[in-house]
Amino acid sequence: MTGEGSGPQSIIRTEALSKWYGEVIGLNNFNLDVRPGITGIVGPNGSGKSTLFKLVLGLIRHNAGTITVLGRKPWGNADLHSSIGFCPDYESLPVDSTGREYLALVGRLHAMQGAELSKRIDEIAKLVEMGRALDRKTGGYSKGMKQRMKIAGALLHDPELLILDEPLSGTDPLVRKDIIDLIKRLNRDHGHDVVVSSHVLFEIERMTHNVVLIYKGRAVASGDISDIRDLMDKHPHNIIVEGRGIAAMAKLLLDRDYVVSVAFNDSKDSVTVQVSRPDDFFDGLPTLIDEAQCSVTKMYSLDDNLEAIFRYLVGR
Amino acid sequence: MDMIRTMAGIAALTLFSAKKLLLGKKTIISILVALFVAAVMGYAGAQDVEPLEDGTNLLDTLILFFFMPVTAMIFGSSLIRDEIDDRSITHVATAPLDRAFTYVGYYLPLSIAVAVSMVAVSTVGFLAFFGQHRMGSEELEVYLEFLGLVVIGSFVYSSLFLAISVLFKKPVFFGLFYAFIWEGFVGSLPGAIQKASVKHYLRSIGSGWVEHGDISGFDQASSVWGSAVLLLVLMVFLLVFGAFLFREKELV
Numbered sequence: 001m002t003g004e005g006s007g008p009q010s011i012i013r014t015e016a017l018s019k020w021y022g023e024v025i026g027l028n029n030f031n032l033d034v035r036p037g038i039t040g041i042v043g044p045n046g047s048g049k050s051t052l053f054k055l056v057l058g059l060i061r062h063n064a065g066t067i068t069v070l071g072r073k074p075w076g077n078a079d080l081h082s083s084i085g086f087c088p089d090y091e092s093l094p095v096d097s098t099g100r101e102y103l104a105l106v107g108r109l110h111a112m113q114g115a116e117l118s119k120r121i122d123e124i125a126k127l128v129e130m131g132r133a134l135d136r137k138t139g140g141y142s143k144g145m146k147q148r149m150k151i152a153g154a155l156l157h158d159p160e161l162l163i164l165d166e167p168l169s170g171t172d173p174l175v176r177k178d179i180i181d182l183i184k185r186l187n188r189d190h191g192h193d194v195v196v197s198s199h200v201l202f203e204i205e206r207m208t209h210n211v212v213l214i215y216k217g218r219a220v221a222s223g224d225i226s227d228i229r230d231l232m233d234k235h236p237h238n239i240i241v242e243g244r245g246i247a248a249m250a251k252l253l254l255d256r257d258y259v260v261s262v263a264f265n266d267s268k269d270s271v272t273v274q275v276s277r278p279d280d281f282f283d284g285l286p287t288l289i290d291e292a293q294c295s296v297t298k299m300y301s302l303d304d305n306l307e308a309i310f311r312y313l314v315g316r
Numbered sequence: 317m318d319m320i321r322t323m324a325g326i327a328a329l330t331l332f333s334a335k336k337l338l339l340g341k342k343t344i345i346s347i348l349v350a351l352f353v354a355a356v357m358g359y360a361g362a363q364d365v366e367p368l369e370d371g372t373n374l375l376d377t378l379i380l381f382f383f384m385p386v387t388a389m390i391f392g393s394s395l396i397r398d399e400i401d402d403r404s405i406t407h408v409a410t411a412p413l414d415r416a417f418t419y420v421g422y423y424l425p426l427s428i429a430v431a432v433s434m435v436a437v438s439t440v441g442f443l444a445f446f447g448q449h450r451m452g453s454e455e456l457e458v459y460l461e462f463l464g465l466v467v468i469g470s471f472v473y474s475s476l477f478l479a480i481s482v483l484f485k486k487p488v489f490f491g492l493f494y495a496f497i498w499e500g501f502v503g504s505l506p507g508a509i510q511k512a513s514v515k516h517y518l519r520s521i522g523s524g525w526v527e528h529g530d531i532s533g534f535d536q537a538s539s540v541w542g543s544a545v546l547l548l549v550l551m552v553f554l555l556v557f558g559a560f561l562f563r564e565k566e567l568v
Contacts, residue, residue, distance in 0.1 A: 021568070057410055060566040076563075079318075082412040092406040096340055101332075102407075108328030109411035111321040153407060 009035055010068070011161055011193050012056055017065035019051055026051035028217040030065070034195060038187050040204030040225075041197040043214035049197040050089060052214070053165050056195075057086055070161060082110060085154030089166035089197075091146060095139035099130060099149050102138060103156055110157040120156060128152045128182065144175035151182070155192075162186065164196040168203055180206050201225075236260050237278040239301050242270045245294030252292050256284065325413035329421030330428075337391055337429035345390060346433040349383050350440045358444035367449040368458065372529030374445060375462050379438050380522070381499070381515055384469050388430045389495045392477025393487035396422050400567065409567050419559040423478055431470035435463055454528075461525045468547065469518050475551045476514070479558035482565065510536065514550070517543035 012034040019026040027048045043049050054060045055067055058074035058081075067073065072080050093102055100121060107117040125131045128148040133141065138149060147167055154162055164183065168176045184207060186192045198204050204211055205225055212222040221228050241249070250262045250271050258277040265272060275281040278301070289296060338346075357374050365371075396419075399405035408418055442459050449455075480494070481487040503513030510516045517538065522531045524540035538546075 054568065059409055060568055078412050078414045080412075081410050084410070086406070086410045088403070088406050090403050092403050094336075094404050096336065105328055105332050106407050106411070109325050109408065109413060111324045111412075113324065 010071075011036060012067075012069050012195065014052075014055075014067045015065055017055065017062055017067050019055060019060065019062050025217050027055070027062075030217065030219055032212060032219055032222070034212075035210075036193045037210060038183065038194045038196065038208035040208050040211040041195060041214060042199065042201050042204050042211055043197075044199050047199075047214045048217040049199075049214055050165055051217070053086070053088075053163050053195075053197070056163060057081070057084065082157065083160045085157065085159035085162045085192075087147070087150040087154040087162070087164045087167055089169055093138040093141070093146060093149060093153075096137065098135050098137055099125070099141075099152075100134045102149065103134075103152060106153045106156050112157065124152045124155050127155070129178070143170045144172065144179075147171055147175070147179060151179070155186070160193060162192045162194045162196075164194060166197055166199070168198060168200075176203070183207050236274050236276050237281075237301055239273045239275060239278070239281065239299065240265070240270065241273060241296060242298040243294055243296040244269060245292060246271055246296075248292035249288055249294045252288055256281075322413060322417050325411060326417055326421040326424070329408065329418065330424045332425075333395065333422060334425035334428050337395070337425060338432060342391060342394075345387065346436065349387065349433075350437045353378055353383070353437050353441040354444040357441040358448075361445035361448040367446065368454060368528045370529075371442075371445045371449075371455070372458050372462075372526060372531065375438060375441060375458070376522070376529055376531050378441060379434060379462065380465055380469065380518060381503075383437060384430070384434050384466060385473050385495045385499050385514070387433055388426075388470060388473035389477050389488075389491040391430055391433075392426055392474050393481045393491040395426055395481065396478065396562070397481040397485075397487050405567065415563040415565075416559040419478075419482075419562045420555070423474060423555060423558070426478055427471045427474040430474050431467050434466045434470060438462055438466055458526060458528055461522070464525065465518055465522050468521065468544075469514070472514055472518075472547050472551045475554035475558065479554045479561070482558050482561045506536070511538065514547065517547050521547075 010033055012032060014030050014032045017030040017032075018028055030048070030052070032052075041049050041052065051060070055062055056069050056074060058077055061075050069080060070083055074080055094105075097105070103121045103124065104117065107113070107120065112120060121134070122131070125134050128151055130145065130148050130152060133145055133149075138146065141149060147170075151164065151167060154164070167179055167183070171179065180203070183194055183196060187194050194207075196204065196207060201211075209225045210223070211225050211228060213220050213228065246269050247264075250264070250273075253259050253262050253273055258275050258280040260274040260276055262274075263272045264270070273281070285296075336342075356378065357371075360370065360374055361367075396405070399408070408421075409415070411418075413421075438459070442455075442462075446455050446459075476494070477487070477491055480490050484490050499513050499515050503510050503515035516536070519531060519534050520537040520543040521540050523534035523537040526532050537543075
């Protein structure tokens with residue numbers, strides 16, 4: 001779990017951190033210890049990911065607990081921003097400016113200027129593959145181009161820590177793959193520590209094995225993704241099975257020790273099976289079909305979405 | 317290094333915002349105001365008038381006491397607030413620049429943009445009116461004196477409306493109230509109440525500078541130096557107050 005052990009290697013550390021907006025709780029007693037490398041923050045929309053990032057960046061003030069970023073308190077500490085690059089999940093590019101003008105402004109705000117700044121802009125544009133679009137107005141960029149340009153803005157001053165809030169949101173699969181590769185390269189080849197958020201677990205899994213799951217303002221689990229997957233596997237899964245002769249299969253299922261319950265849905269051709277070990281269920285399915293002499297036309301899990309997993313983790 | 321970074325940051329923000337205000341969508345406001353002033357002063361100039369007296373009164377009424385506070389209100393109430401609302405302020409808020417100095421980086425371009433816009437509008441009005449009459453040293457003197465008042469007013473009104481934009485979520489409503497009700501109405505009432513407006517002190521300075529028109533005979537005037545000091549103190553206070561508010565503001 002989070003919050004154990006600290007030391008010089010902690011990049012972001014929070015203890016009992018809470019933030020509320022009036023009567024709405026953004027983060028609640030939140031404990032976190034982010035170490036170097038790529039860390040994925042996973043949670044459904046409204047879980048508190050963006051609130052966490054705003055606290056990390058010192059854009060908002062926390063109500064309780066403590067937070068340190070690179071060993072320093074973020075609120076009112078503008079110097080810290082020279083070590084952090086931030087790519088927000090919302091559209092933040094000035095629409096009337098070109099990509100080059102935007103990057104020049106960001107660079108100048110970080111005291112870069114002249115030939116050094118121009119060279120750096122070209123380098124970064126090349127890195128995020130935006131070289132050709134640099135002199136176009138950002139208002140005309142596609143979603144993927146805007147994401148790349150925001151990442152470029154975050155990278156321009158070569159920060160130690162990169163905060164990327166939902167960088168894959170709204171992008172098509174090809175762009176998504178490119179951005180995932182870029183994030184991995186930024187850590188592996190350029191040495192940036194990266195904290196990246198998403199509401200899709202498998203996207204984060206393609207970037208890192210080190211994840212933190214957030215739900216309703218709390219860190220519900222953190223660590224290696226395989227440990228979290230083990231934890232999730234213990235979660236009773238609800239699986240819908242539809243087809244012909246399903247009643248015979250349902251009878252056989254009742255004898256299996258991994259089955260918690262079997263319930264018929266609206267018709268006798270559809271059952272909801274609750275299983276404690278989904279892997280065993282899927283492994284034994286061909287044998288079951290064979291024994292019951294049935295045919296399965298459709299099968300899906302009700303619990304493949306993050307929301308169900310989070311509800312389970314919070315309730316366990 | 318910190319000082320260099322701060323100065324570089326203020327300069328970068330000043331250039332960027334000034335360009336946005338003067339060459340962006342708001343340019344249309346300045347152009348429309350200039351056309352209106354040119355039409356009104358051009359028409360007035362074509363009539364049978366006492367050029368120095370009537371021209372001065374027109375500059376006084378149109379520029380100094382109407383379009384300048386209104387332009388400062390339109391520019392000032394939207395500059396920071398629009399960036400907070402559309403969240404394009406993120407790259408500024410995450411820069412290594414103390415927010416109090418960032419605020420200065422917004423104040424300077426705002427004041428410059430209002431001043432440049434109003435100097436341009438005044439010049440257009442001046443040429444439209446006096447171009448039809450004699451343009452001697454007296455007319456030029458009036459013109460330069462008004463430009464001085466326009467520049468002072470731009471810096472004072474900008475500090476006021478920028479602070480309002482940080483203080484209120486809907487600054488335009490408060491700005492409209494202030495510009496029209498307070499400055500326009502209360503500032504014109506006879507008696508001591510008009511001393512609670514920026515307009516009164518600008519007119520007081522003007523009464524000591526300009527030798528023509530109604531402004532030269534402003535009978536309720538405070539002293540020129542007293543008015544200048546008061547406007548300076550007000551401007552500095554509003555600048556510090558706005559910077560403090562902006563520094564403590566949560567950008568959600």
